[in-house]
Amino acid sequence: MALEGHIETVLWTEADIAARVAELASQITDDFLGSSVPLVAVGVATGAFLFLADVVRRIKIPIEVDFIRAESYGSGTESSGAPRISCDIKIDVAGKHVILVEDIVDTGNTLSCLVAHLESKGASSVSVCTFLDKPARRKVELKLVGEGKFYRGFECPDYFVVGYGMDFAELYRNVPYVGVLKPEMYK
Numbered sequence: 001m002a003l004e005g006h007i008e009t010v011l012w013t014e015a016d017i018a019a020r021v022a023e024l025a026s027q028i029t030d031d032f033l034g035s036s037v038p039l040v041a042v043g044v045a046t047g048a049f050l051f052l053a054d055v056v057r058r059i060k061i062p063i064e065v066d067f068i069r070a071e072s073y074g075s076g077t078e079s080s081g082a083p084r085i086s087c088d089i090k091i092d093v094a095g096k097h098v099i100l101v102e103d104i105v106d107t108g109n110t111l112s113c114l115v116a117h118l119e120s121k122g123a124s125s126v127s128v129c130t131f132l133d134k135p136a137r138r139k140v141e142l143k144l145v146g147e148g149k150f151y152r153g154f155e156c157p158d159y160f161v162v163g164y165g166m167d168f169a170e171l172y173r174n175v176p177y178v179g180v181l182k183p184e185m186y187k
Helices: 014-032 049-058 109-120
Strands: 007-012 039-045 064-071 084-087 097-105 125-133 150-155 178-181
Touching: 007 014, 014 049, 014 150, 039 049, 039 109, 049 064, 049 097, 064 109, 084 109, 097 109, 109 125
Parallel strands: 039 064, 039 097, 097 125, 125 150
Antiparallel strands: 007 178, 064 084
């Protein structure tokens, strides 16, 4: 069965995604233009890799790029508990503006852990740029560092979504749009 047969509904098309990414990159450029403080984008591996690449290519100011990996899901659809950082950044973020680039903010547990981690490394500010946001599932209030901002691509209904870097059991990251995975594919 082709990948399309695994998707119940398409929520955002390639064109929707490209338009929104361009808007986010423009907003980030405007917000940090003229700042004397260096800017670093930190992608949360692995889900944010496509979103990070698309956003940073459209940001019109100098920006460093790195990745961090936090694990909280395992191979299922439910979080396995407290997140842990399994691969840290290499760039020194002390005194820099950091934009944490995430594929999806769900409960907020992982994001809160990562923001606190970057703050402990001396970041001047920590902003969040998430492709999808599921505020209906939030369990942890997001506290940004310094004058951090929250950039959101789309507000996502409470569905299990895949595509554009997001996966189920490491599959579907290559789907170029965001769709709702048919329940029989993950149950």
